Amino acid sequence: MKSSDTFSANSSANNSTNHNGDAVAxxxxxxxxxxxxxxxxxxxxxxxxxxRVQTRFPPEPNxxxxxxxxxxxxxxxxxAKSNNGFCNLRFDDTNPEKESQEFINAIKAxxxxxxxxWSGEIRYASAYFDALYEFALQLIRAGxxxxxxxxxxxxxxxxxxxxxxxxxxxxxxxxxxxxxDLFTRMxxxxxxxxxxxxxxxxxxxxxxxxxxxxxxxxxxxVHHHQTGDKWPIYPMYDYAHCISDAMECITHSLCTLEFxxxxxxxxxxxQNLDIATLHRASDSKEGVESYVLPRQIEFARLNxxxxxxxxxxxxxxxxxxxxxxxxxxxxxxxxxxxxxGFTSASIRNFCxxxxxxxxxxxxxxxxxxHSIRDDLDKSxxxxxxxxxxxxxxxxxxxxxxxxGPEVLExxxxxxxxxxGKRKLPFARELFIDASDFEEIPPPQYKRLSPGTxxxxxxxxxxxxxxxxxxxxxxxxxxxxxxxxxTLGVNPQGRKVQGVIHWVPAQHAIDVEVxxxxxxxxxxxxxxxxxxxxxxxxxxxxxxxxxxxKAEPSLKLAAPEASFQFEREGYFCVDRYDSTxxxxxxxxxxxxxxxxxxxxx
RNA sequence: UGGGGUGUCGCCAAGUUGGUAAGGCACAAGGUUUUGAUCCUUGCAUUCGUUGGUUCGAGUCCAGCCACCCCAGCCA
Numbered sequence: 001m002k003s004s005d006t007f008s009a010n011s012s013a014n015n016s017t018n019h020n021g022d023a024v025a026x027x028x029x030x031x032x033x034x035x036x037x038x039x040x041x042x043x044x045x046x047x048x049x050x051x052r053v054q055t056r057f058p059p060e061p062n063x064x065x066x067x068x069x070x071x072x073x074x075x076x077x078x079x080a081k082s083n084n085g086f087c088n089l090r091f092d093d094t095n096p097e098k099e100s101q102e103f104i105n106a107i108k109a110x111x112x113x114x115x116x117x118w119s120g121e122i123r124y125a126s127a128y129f130d131a132l133y134e135f136a137l138q139l140i141r142a143g144x145x146x147x148x149x150x151x152x153x154x155x156x157x158x159x160x161x162x163x164x165x166x167x168x169x170x171x172x173x174x175x176x177x178x179x180x181d182l183f184t185r186m187x188x189x190x191x192x193x194x195x196x197x198x199x200x201x202x203x204x205x206x207x208x209x210x211x212x213x214x215x216x217x218x219x220x221x222v223h224h225h226q227t228g229d230k231w232p233i234y235p236m237y238d239y240a241h242c243i244s245d246a247m248e249c250i251t252h253s254l255c256t257l258e259f260x261x262x263x264x265x266x267x268x269x270x271q272n273l274d275i276a277t278l279h280r281a282s283d284s285k286e287g288v289e290s291y292v293l294p295r296q297i298e299f300a301r302l303n304x305x306x307x308x309x310x311x312x313x314x315x316x317x318x319x320x321x322x323x324x325x326x327x328x329x330x331x332x333x334x335x336x337x338x339x340x341g342f343t344s345a346s347i348r349n350f351c352x353x354x355x356x357x358x359x360x361x362x363x364x365x366x367x368x369x370h371s372i373r374d375d376l377d378k379s380x381x382x383x384x385x386x387x388x389x390x391x392x393x394x395x396x397x398x399x400x401x402x403x404g405p406e407v408l409e410x411x412x413x414x415x416x417x418x419x420g421k422r423k424l425p426f427a428r429e430l431f432i433d434a435s436d437f438e439e440i441p442p443p444q445y446k447r448l449s450p451g452t453x454x455x456x457x458x459x460x461x462x463x464x465x466x467x468x469x470x471x472x473x474x475x476x477x478x479x480x481x482x483x484x485x486t487l488g489v490n491p492q493g494r495k496v497q498g499v500i501h502w503v504p505a506q507h508a509i510d511v512e513v514x515x516x517x518x519x520x521x522x523x524x525x526x527x528x529x530x531x532x533x534x535x536x537x538x539x540x541x542x543x544x545x546x547x548x549k550a551e552p553s554l555k556l557a558a559p560e561a562s563f564q565f566e567r568e569g570y571f572c573v574d575r576y577d578s579t580x581x582x583x584x585x586x587x588x589x590x591x592x593x594x595x596x597x598x599x600x
Numbered sequence: 601u602g603g604g605g606u607g608u609c610g611c612c613a614a615g616u617u618g619g620u621a622a623g624g625c626a627c628a629a630g631g632u633u634u635u636g637a638u639c640c641u642u643g644c645a646u647u648c649g650u651u652g653g654u655u656c657g658a659g660u661c662c663a664g665c666c667a668c669c670c671c672a673g674c675c676a
Contacts, residue, residue: 032614033613033614033615033622034613034614058676059676060675060676062675062676092676094675094676095675095676097675098675098676148674151674152673152674155674156672156673159672160602160672161602161672162602162603162671162672163602163603163672164602165602166672193674194674196674197674198674199674206603207602207603207604208602208603208604208671209602209603209671209672210671212672215673215674216674217674218674219674220674234674236673236674236675236676237675237676238676241676257605257606257669257670258669258670258671258676259670259676260604260605260670260671261603261604261605261670261671262671263604264604298605300606305611311676352624353612353613353623353624353625354612354613354624355612355613355614355624356613357606357612357613357614358605358606359605359606359607359612359613359669360605360606360668360669360670361611361612361613362611362612363611363612363625364610364611364612364625364626366611366625366626367611367612367624367625367626369625370624370625370626371625373637373638377637377638378638382635384635414633414634414635414637414638415638415639444636446636447636455634456634457634457635458634459634461634486634488634490634496634497636498636499633499634499635499636500635501635564635564637566635566637567635567636567637568635569637591635591636591637591638592636592637592638593636593637594636594637595636596636597636598636599636
């Protein structure tokens with residue numbers, strides 16, 4: 001576990017621009033400035049942890065990671081990296097009922113795809129169950145924890161309310177012997193769920209409800225995905241997390257704002273444990289004297305408009321079939337974004353742009369879109385694909401010759417010559433997009449209409465001579481003529497304003513294109529005053545287009561490869577549903593469209 | 601008259617020990633352009649929730665007020 005390979009970004013298929021962790025923040029962007037980095041700088045200056053910075057990313061494996069987790073991942077790994085520190089991956093698996101190995105595997109894959117490597121082996125809170133048990137015994141012996149036999153309902157009543165203090169449990173003064181006996185037997189599986197719990201003895205009158213003798217162990221007769229049936233009791237988050245941090249010698253324990261009120265408890269537990277024992281149980285290679293307890297620091301979680309970010313809601317969307325899975329391209333999950341065509345570099349850049357603070361905010365979806373456009377503009381090869389085909393016949397173009405079609409060469413990128421060129425046959429029969437023709441052109445329209453000229457991208461200028469319509473009056477074919485002198489040169493004496501994309505009819509390949517849009521039609525789906533968030537699901541969030549016509553060079557595209565379909569947007573080959581016989585493309589994001597603003 | 605937090609441009613977000621408001625997104629106007637894309641240039645907070653106070657000087661210090669968020673799981 002050298003520091004050099006701890007943070008290097010991977011180079012997965014569409015992680016195209018940045019192949020090393022250094023580029024995470026963007027090459028020209030100044031080092032991010034935020035209050036957490038300031039705290040760490042200060043600690044470094046005062047030598048608080050002997051110059052050590054150790055963070056951790058601690059997901060509970062009860063769902064898939066979403067872009068909010070990416071913010072935390074970038075923070076934890078980023079802050080460690082820029083201070084020559086390390087970041088652990090720890091599964092906070094203290095509630096086996098909701099957790100599974102499937103989620104563990106998915107989380108690992110997502111973090112790796114995002115481009116981060118954790119320090120050493122993967123950690124599990126469940127791997128500390130033995131130590132956690134011993135520490136509980138230590139608290140009991142010190143008279144700082146007791147077995148409470150109140151039912152959950154009774155316990156709630158004793159706890160008091162936000163505005164009234166609590167009442168001590170009648171079991172609060174059990175002897176150490178009795179507590180040890182009971183707790184031992186809890187661990188031996190002698191009791192049913194709910195009949196006993198282990199509580200920290202703190203202060204039932206505390207204004208902070210978390211300090212009113214919080215439960216630290218509960219009885220749960222359930223199988224654990226890591227420890228099997230070994231334990232009938234499981235530690236609570238508040239108890240396990242701080243000790244896990246301490247055991248891993250975490251210096252800065254970064255979490256979200258809702259844990260603010262838990263910090264006094266985090267500190268209480270660690271401060272009431274024997275520091276020497278704690279040190280012995282830890283990863284520490286230093287002496288007890290230089291062993292410093294971790295500090296919890298909270299930051300605001302990520303919110304983005306037009307989507308939801310809570311695991312509970314995302315899970316509901318999956319379970320109730322509103323989307324096709326955790327990795328549905330409309331989901332804000334990392335696997336969904338990946339499948340949609342977002343690169344990991346774009347997500348890292350997005351997180352940097354958003355920043356870290358303590359004020360709860362809602363980031364505009366436009367920021368995310370900008371991040372992916374920014375990346376793909378530089379890295380995605382260009383291609384042409386006609387989404388809604390309208391046939392064009394060039395009446396003055398020669399019929400197919402025996403020598404085969406005329407073949408044009410187009411650049412794969414307007415600026416990056418290194419991306420090379422692609423071949424594209426030109427022919428008498430073509431397809432253009434239906435939206436690029438208007439019989440009665442609106443003001444400022446620069447595309448094709450009867451009698452006007454337009455440039456076919458990378459090819460000739462054509463003029464529309466005649467419109468063939470179906471029974472309903474809808475154009476089904478355009479008879480046009482081409483100007484043979486305009487290949488690579490502008491016509492003389494007149495200016496052709498519009499440029500439209502096209503594909504040759506006979507050589508184009510039929511593909512399916514999935515047009516994705518925001519999942520919700522309301523900016524804040526969480527707004528309870530308007531009703532359930534599921535009621536504002538955007539019915540147009542997925543529109544599947546079949547019979548789209550793509551240029552033949554796309555035939556070779558690999559799963560997850562991203563392209564810019566010129567004048568349309570960025571699209572990627574669906575990593576699961578696309579086959580060489582029937583290709584499927586996902587629209588990642590549109591191009592910016594100033595025409596849409598003018599025309600509306 | 602419970603506790604803990606947060607309020608700087610439409611959206612994020614920097615703002616060292618008080619010295620006279622970074623940057624990004626969005627938006628607008630020009631320029632380049634065989635993508636109405638990209639790129640380039642320019643514009644975009646006399647003002648920091650609010651009211652007072654301290655000070656030669658306050659977003660930064662003090663006091664009051666207002667708004668919003670979190671907490672009463674044997675979830676995390």
